[in-house]
């Protein structure tokens with residue numbers, strides 16, 4: 001068992017596709033949102049939508065970490081990187097995300113700022129240990145999967161008494177974004193259920209989704225990131241809809257439990273606290289949707305240690321990323337898609353990361369050979 | 374960023390660290406977030422940290438479920 005190839009078997013995929021066609025009622029339209037960019041990527045890469053009947057539609061959700069980071073936060077990262085004696089570390093995807101006026105960390109680096117891409121928070125810690133004369137800030141982004149690794153780094157930095165390591169915390173919470181999607185109101189998107197996150201759920205457990213089934217009446221099926229996982233989850237959602245049920249089910253039992261990773265949760269609770277509000281790209285200000293660093297770790301909080309002043313952020317008006325993240329537009333609805341905006345020259349955050357809806361569509365779509373692009 | 378993939382633990386090292394094999398490549402990852410992982414176990418690695426162990430019995434059950442679904446479909 002290698003846990004990869006087995007879950008990509010084409011014959012089983014055809015079998016699951018037949019099962020879905022048999023169970024999806026012809027007189028019903030099914031609209032399911034895959035919350036995670038990891039699922040968006042798998043759906044595009046393996047052509048899952050081609051295997052689904054026309055009345056079963058997948059809607060991309062906002063679960064792509066760099067995509068939901070608003071322009072203002074990119075501007076803050078650029079400003080931080082420009083401070084004297086500063087080394088800014090962050091995950092690679094963030095470097096190319098355009099901020100105001102298409103500035104980016106990548107361009108800041110070209111101007112001479114010390115910007116480093118790291119694979120892990122351990123790498124950022126090591127850069128701090130190796131460069132005691134410089135201030136090293138880790139610009140932390142991501143959902144519940146990347147939060148515990150940031151917590152580990154902060155705990156280690158405090159235990160070692162590192163004086164030159166700080167974190168700029170932009171960690172965000174999945175359930176808060178799901179709620180914002182469902183509360184979207186008139187300009188929101190109608191959905192009949194969620195394909196729930198894979199690895200976020202490994203951390204927070206299936207218990208975190210009870211409000212969506214119980215209060216909102218929406219089925220949730222947690223699914224792994226391989227194509228057969230997604231198809232099985234779609235089948236399970238169709239069955240719930242047909243039966244008029246709304247419960248939380250778990251397709252990804254090989255990695256996800258009811259409680260999730262309690263050790264990671266406890267560490268996260270020690271190191272972070274809830275922010276009153278956080279601005280999301282596309283979803284706007286959402287209360288209690290993000291984390292900041294706990295007072296006990298104040299010395300390691302870049303927001304408290306370094307004063308930066310950034311002008312009012314300027315969005316790229318032509319980029320439809322915000323609507324794509326809310327599920328109300330598809331990448332192809334954007335005029336810039338594939339013409340001005342490509343992964344080599346992204347005009348918006350959704351074209352940067354392989355989990356971004358625009359990048360996934362462009363990379364695995366047929367636009368290159370087809371009529372567009 | 375979230376495209377974590379399953380990796381096999383090949384060696385335990387000092388300070389919560391371990392060596393895993395990912396697509397034939399050896400990589401050093403942190404086990405600080407998981408308890409009781411041993412050599413031979415498969416873990417989900419995310420930004421250099423193991424987040425969860427993969428359960429072989431559950432994986433087999435899921436594969437069997439796919440096969441049953443596929444077989445039952447007309």
Ligand code: SF4
Pocket residue numbers: 318319320321324331334335336337338341342346347348349350351358
């Ligand atoms: S194609 Fe580019 S400009 Fe258009 S919504 Fe996507 S990221 Fe934004």
